[in-house]
Amino acid sequence: MVVEDIRKRMRAIPGMDILLAQEWAAPWIEKLGREAVKRVFNAELTGLRRQMLAAEGDGAPIPAGDILEHMKEVCLSALARAERPNLRRVINATGVVIHTNLGRSLIAEEALAAMTRTARGYSNLEYDLENGARGQRNTLIEELLCTQTGAEAALVVNNNAGAVLLCLFALASGSEVVVSRGELVEIGGSFRVPDIMTFSGAKLVEVGTTNRTHLEDYARAITENTALLLKVHPSNFRIEGFTTAPEREELAKLAHERGLLFMEDAGSGLLVEGESLGLQGETSVRACLEQGVDVVTFSGDKMLGGPQIGAIVGRRAVVGRLRKHPILRTLRVDKITLAAFEATLRLYSRGDLDNIPTTAMLRLPPETLRKRAEALAEKLRARVSAKVEAIPVEDAVGGGSYPERPLSGWGVSVSGHPAGGAGRLQTLLRGQELPALCGAREDALVLHVRTLQPGDAEALVEALSRLEEGAGKEAAAHGAER
Ligand SMILES: *Cc1c(COP(=O)(O)O)cnc(C)c1O
Secondary structure, eight states: OOHHHHHHHHHTSOOHHHHHTSGGGHHHHHHHOHHHHHHHHHHHHHHHHHHHHHHHHHOOOOOOSOHHHHHHHHHHHHHHHHHSOSSOOOEEESOEEEOGGGTSSOOOHHHHHHHHHHHHSOOOTTEETTTTEEOOTTHHHHHHHHHHHTOSEEEEESOHHHHHHHHHHHHHTTSEEEEEGGGOOEETTTEEHHHHHHHHTOEEEEESOSSBOOHHHHHHHOOTTEEEEEEEOOTTOOOOSSOBOOOHHHHHHHHHHTTOEEEEEOTTOOSSOGGGGTOTTOOOHHHHHHTTOSEEEEESSSTTOSSSOEEEEEOHHHHHHHHTOGGGGGGOOOHHHHHHHHHHHHHHHTTOGGGSHHHHHHHOOHHHHHHHHHHHHHHHHHHOOSEEEEEEEEEEEETTBOTTSOEEEEEEEEESBTTBSHHHHHHHHHTSSSOEEEEEETTEEEEESTTOOTTHHHHHHHHHHHHHHHHHHHHHHHHHHO
């Protein structure tokens, strides 16, 4: 296109006033407000001008036809994007149950009801109704947590990282903390035991080697400045082969003989025995305490299946010291979270693990998953021309929890879809109005059924069929051009 043409077309770009006066803009101005609509138009106008200027240089495509028509199209889709919440629901077809990037645990129905109730009305959050005096928000869940873990006392904070921080601040600031080199973990890139240690003013004393640490290593590291022996759940990795680590009982005995505390960051924190979730060889919080740990911290939104919270359970005297520490105020749990946590703990009290989405998904038997995969495959076959097959897959607990033990699951593989291979389909499905995250195996898209929620399977069928139609139209258009 010659420069003169571009100039002409630049002049043809409608001004802001013209755009705002368009009939199609009116309902959006009503809905989003004039200023917000203006911001969207401005961005689109700038984009279009830039596109035209670039075209002058390297020949990037300029929209053909009526510029006002073109602006209507781009502005309407920009307005729809502007209206959409930034935090959106997505479909998790990855089979990773506790997916940190997708919000970890889903909240149980009863917990949702408690959250709504608590958000909508006033509550006795910090009010002792019996005595008509100021109360403590932590007392609302302490008894339930103690019952579920066998602890003498309990406290909750914002998350497990905060729980570890509070413990180190209150129990070990200015003192030494002995940790095995095999447990110096980094979780999700942001939680590193050595960093938290430095921040709290505690001094990290590493013992043993990555794969082997002996009781003797801990014993030799203890000095008059030692405050704590710390055990950390190596949540997201596993060292296999030639390994050894002392038993909890041995560490507890050593700590107590030398007048020290024994603390454990249990990471995910199991409130039931691992077997009831299909996970062998994992120690529950109750068992940790029984084996002599003085204070255990864990997350609320991992295996427990509740809201984001950091729980601290243990001996009364120890938890008492935490309660008095000023940093506690900065790690405070809000009332809506507390309501959800209490409701989730009550489900545990009733042994109702099937009404807690995370534990329910972990417990799904392969046979149920196979039937779901086959039903989804059948629905898909009726709507798309791609090769669709129900296949056994490996799911994962996730959330830095037990990566070494895949869960046997079922999924649906989709290959030969007209819109493209696995990578292309993953991108297209992420871009849908209801975005979906899916797995892949070689060049097949894999939909893991374990983590699908009600309605998700139907939405996936719709999306894949829409993408097939879209691909068909595109092919037809290309054909017509030729
Ligand atoms: C996940 C995890 C944490 C961090 O817990 P958050 O609740 O995400 O703060 C800390 N330690 C271990 C061992 C973990 O697995």
